[in-house]
Amino acid sequence: MTTPPVLSVQDLRVEIAGQPVVDGVTFDIAAGETLAVVGESGCGKSMASLGIIRLLPDVARQTTGQVMLEGARIDTLPERRMNGLRGARIGMIFQEPVASLDPLMPVGKQIAEALALDGAVPTAEVQPRMLEMLERVGIDRPELRARQYPFELSGGMCQRIMIAMTMIRRPVLLIADEPTTALDVTIQKQILDLMAKMRHDTGAAVMLITHDMGVVAESADRVAVMYAGRVVETGPVAQVFARPRHPYTTMLLRTIPRLDGTRKVPLPAIPGAVPDIRSWPKGCRFNTRCPLATEQCRSAVPLLEPSGSPGHASACWNRDRIETELAP
């Protein structure tokens, strides 16, 4: 028997006021693997992650689906036990590192506190391990930095502290929600490199939530593209980028200005905007913006089906027409 994936999400559905903001999302992440969940605002990518760790806002609730961590269901666990998993088995980092840290506590103490939560660490070991962790996340002069407060550190350094605090407990799953979006591009690169190193060292599975196709290309093994609450395409990053099998992915990749593109010409835009959740169309939700849409797309929901290479799947009635009719 093979080992189960670290995270397995089956048919996850999250509703707000009866509207499905996450609508039947399914994916697995194996140990040592990074899955990027990519989409525009309002596509449900953050709600899916909050559903997985059961930290949904009060207005939202999970209605169907199951979430398994290392083969065991966690969506039905009592809250007390779920709380024991968060931070310990499932690490989380968010967009605003400064807001995620306690402003009134030296950062070293915050990391030590996280470590002490696991109980088994002898008191004498806490301090040296905290300092070692600071060094591993690339913070120079760890003794000095450990005594400083978040406001004394830059955004990039605070995100390093967050990563140290999260990874010191050796989680099997790391959920990173737009971890570099608030950072400058040179700092973003450093943080993505650091996350890759941490994943390599600990073998953690990483769920990376982002809106940036560049970040996906550079740091994920597989990608799940979300649109209006659903995964519309998933597969190995190289395959999905080289030969997208959903019109949304195809058009999204083309619309981004590229460093090797033709300058000052109109970009191939996707018409319209992501529809408001209260007016999501019937059938395929991309049908209002899709040049290939037919009557079938407006009435029936396409399911994720294998298309092309192994592990690559898309939810489109017209995937065979993409290459001929959406030619650049």
Add this chain to the structure above:
Amino acid sequence: MTTPIVSVRDLKVHFPIRGGVLGRVTDHVRAVDGVSFDLYPGRTVAIVGESGSGKSTTGYAVMGMETPTAGQVLIDGKDRATMTAAEARAVTRRLQIVFQDPASALNPRMRVRDCIAEPLEIHRIGTAASRAARVQELLDLVGLPASALDRLPREFSGGQKQRIVIARALALNPEVIVCDEAVSALDVSIQSQILNLLLALQARLGLAYLFISHDLSVVRHISDEIVVMHRGRVVEAGPTDQLFAATRDPYTQRLLAAVPRPEVRR
């Protein structure tokens, strides 16, 4: 040889740091420290840099929202510092600015028609009827339907709100628009729509853009010339195609190397 519509000469904007019990000025933050460039009609100059590089402060100085500590901002050859009040007011009509977050740039209680007409009213241009016609024309220009007129900003998506802001910026027939991270907060699919709109408006109206952004891919796409700023100084500047073909400055190279690219290289 045409005169540049905006000419920035060795611009310095320093902010005092006060310290001690008496609040004496102990030092200065050199937010902008010796920046020069020319912006010609119909052209786009991009200022690119990371947070704290001074790119926005430079834009504010061009707009007259920040007073230079030293150096000059010339509008059509005339120094902002020596303008009379009437001249300065006339200049405000020729330069407009569009910010990053359209939601906070629009009054949530004002209908779209009033948002866009406001600059015309402030400058007492036209009659009520001619203003209404102009608002209609502007909506058309930015690709919004006439049904938008009587709605409130909150009824629009982020991209549509930015279109409203751009329509308002165009109301006074400006020659220059300072775009301060104007597409940075927008979703990818909307960002390209707004970039296309900016390019189309430039071709049609002959606008000059001072395009301030941290995004090198966007800047490369839209600009004719680039000024790379780092800690208040210009580290590299030149025509966009040349600069991207061969960057000479190590900081620009580092910046360029850090851009995550949407193509798989592994």
